[in-house]
Amino acid sequence: MKIVSFELKGAQRFGVAREDGIVDLTDKVQAKSVREVLEQGALGQLGSMARDAAADHALDAVQLMSPVPVPGKIICVGVNYNHRNEEYKDGTAPPQYPSVFPRFPSTLVGHGRPLICPVPESTQLDYEGEIAIIIGKRGRRIALQDAESHIAGLTCMNEGTVRDWIRHGKFNVTQGKNFDESGAIGPWMVTADEFSGFDKLEVITRVNGEERQRDTTAHLMFSFAFLIHYISRWTTLEPGDVISTGTPTGAGVRFDPPRFLSEGDVVEVEVPGIGILRNPVKNG
Numbered sequence: 399m400k401i402v403s404f405e406l407k408g409a410q411r412f413g414v415a416r417e418d419g420i421v422d423l424t425d426k427v428q429a430k431s432v433r434e435v436l437e438q439g440a441l442g443q444l445g446s447m448a449r450d451a452a453a454d455h456a457l458d459a460v461q462l463m464s465p466v467p468v469p470g471k472i473i474c475v476g477v478n479y480n481h482r483n484e485e486y487k488d489g490t491a492p493p494q495y496p497s498v499f500p501r502f503p504s505t506l507v508g509h510g511r512p513l514i515c516p517v518p519e520s521t522q523l524d525y526e527g528e529i530a531i532i533i534g535k536r537g538r539r540i541a542l543q544d545a546e547s548h549i550a551g552l553t554c555m556n557e558g559t560v561r562d563w564i565r566h567g568k569f570n571v572t573q574g575k576n577f578d579e580s581g582a583i584g585p586w587m588v589t590a591d592e593f594s595g596f597d598k599l600e601v602i603t604r605v606n607g608e609e610r611q612r613d614t615t616a617h618l619m620f621s622f623a624f625l626i627h628y629i630s631r632w633t634t635l636e637p638g639d640v641i642s643t644g645t646p647t648g649a650g651v652r653f654d655p656p657r658f659l660s661e662g663d664v665v666e667v668e669v670p671g672i673g674i675l676r677n678p679v680k681n682g
Contacts, residue, residue, distance in 0.1 A: 399445050400673075401551065402586040403432050403467050403508075404460040410467060411460075414444055415586050419453030420460065432587070433466050436534055436550055436637035441589060463508040465553050465587035466532060466638040472501040473629055474528075474557055474575065478644025479617050496620045496628060501642075505576050506555075509585035509675050513558055514682035515659060516577050523580060523659045523679070526557040526645035527603030527611050527667035531622055532587050533639040537630050545626035546596065548635065551587040554667045554675035555642050556603075558582070561651050561658070582667075582677045583640070593671065596622045601646060604666040605659070613646030620644075 400415040411424040412432045423444055429435045435444060476497040507513065515523040534550025558581035564574030593599070596615060603611035615621075620628070625641055650657040659665065663679040 399441075399448070399589045399592065400586040401432055401441070401444065401465060401589065403463040403465055404455075405463055406455065406460050410463065413454070414448035415457065416448075416453060419457060420455045421448040421451045422454040423447055431467065433468065433638035436466070436532075439535065441534070441550060461508065462510060462585050464503070464506055464583045466640065468503050469638045469640045470636045471633070471639040472503065472506070472642070473640070474499050474501055474642040475620065475625060475644045476571070478619055479613050479646045480619050481613065481617060481647045492619055496625060498629065499571055499575055501557075501581070502576050504578050505558075506581045506583045507579050507677065508582065510677065511582070512579070512678045512680040513556070513582060513659065513665065514577070514579040515661060515679055516560060516580070517681045519577075520560045520562050521658060521660070522561040522651075522656070524559045524561050524650045525603055525605065525610070525659060525665050526559055526649055527601050528555045528557050528642045528645050529599055529601050529615065529669055529672075530555040530583060531626070531641040531643060533626075533635045533641070534590070534637055536634065536636050537626075538634040540627055540630040540635070542623055542627040545623035546590075548626055549590045549622065550637070551589040552593070552599075552669070552672055553583055553587045554585070554669050554672055556582040556665055556667050556675060556677065557642050557645060559649075561656075579682070582675055584675050585673055588672045600670055602668045603648065604668070605650075605657075606664055610650070611646045611648035615643070618644065
């Protein structure tokens with residue numbers, strides 16, 4: 399099931415996306431957003447209501463938003479594909495724990511909306527195609543064997559990065575990861591029951607149709623379950639929270655010379671089984 403948040407005539411709404419359009423469930427359940435649906439444990443209710451209902455809107459008649467427009471937390475994982483650790487060529491062993499950093503909701507736009515290259519500050523906007531986990535139920539100190547039961551679903555993410563700004567601080571990358579509208583997420587959340595497992599999912603990134611990144615979660619150093627287990631040891635995970643699980647090799651900064659994004663480019667992040675997140679780039 400594809401859970402979607404969207405904007406129609408200036409109002410935020412949500413429902414279930416299908417091939418024939420969107421079943422709008424905003425006024426049919428006791429929740430005002432996907433986050434509230436998750437908090438109420440009511441995903442199954444959405445599926446039951448949408449099963450035999452007619453579509454209300456064509457997909458191209460609405461503006462898609464982040465699947466959870468205002469998550470409580472967005473936690474990103476850096477250097478999680480084992481080839482990425484080798485990419486640094488610093489001779490270090492694989493890390494014992496994941497590297498993590500926060501993003502703010504204002505940094506991520508929905509499918510179809512432009513990514514903003516902040517030209518007054520930088521021309522080094524880069525792409526990072528990732529798979530993002532959306533948390534479905536609250537948990538703290540979640541046991542490893544229970545971790546996957548906390549996944550509501552998965553979505554695509556472009557964890558856009560302003561490269562020169564991640565080097566401003568000695569110990570953090572937060573600045574370069576949090577420019578407004580520098581990344582994207584969507585187009586929808588595919589519920590966890592649609593996947594037989596999470597260890598062989600593929601992520602592909604294209605810029606203007608040219609493939610730049612491709613890898614599978616079989617190469618993750620830290621699995622989805624371990625990330626949930628580890629992160630929940632130091633912060634309570636709540637319904638609607640997002641964990642972005644890392645990007646493969648092939649980001650623009652790794653080319654010689656680097657191939658950063660510029661106005662007019664189009665970035666696609668594809669995860670088979672989820673869909674394609676597509677965004678143009680413009681200066682701002």
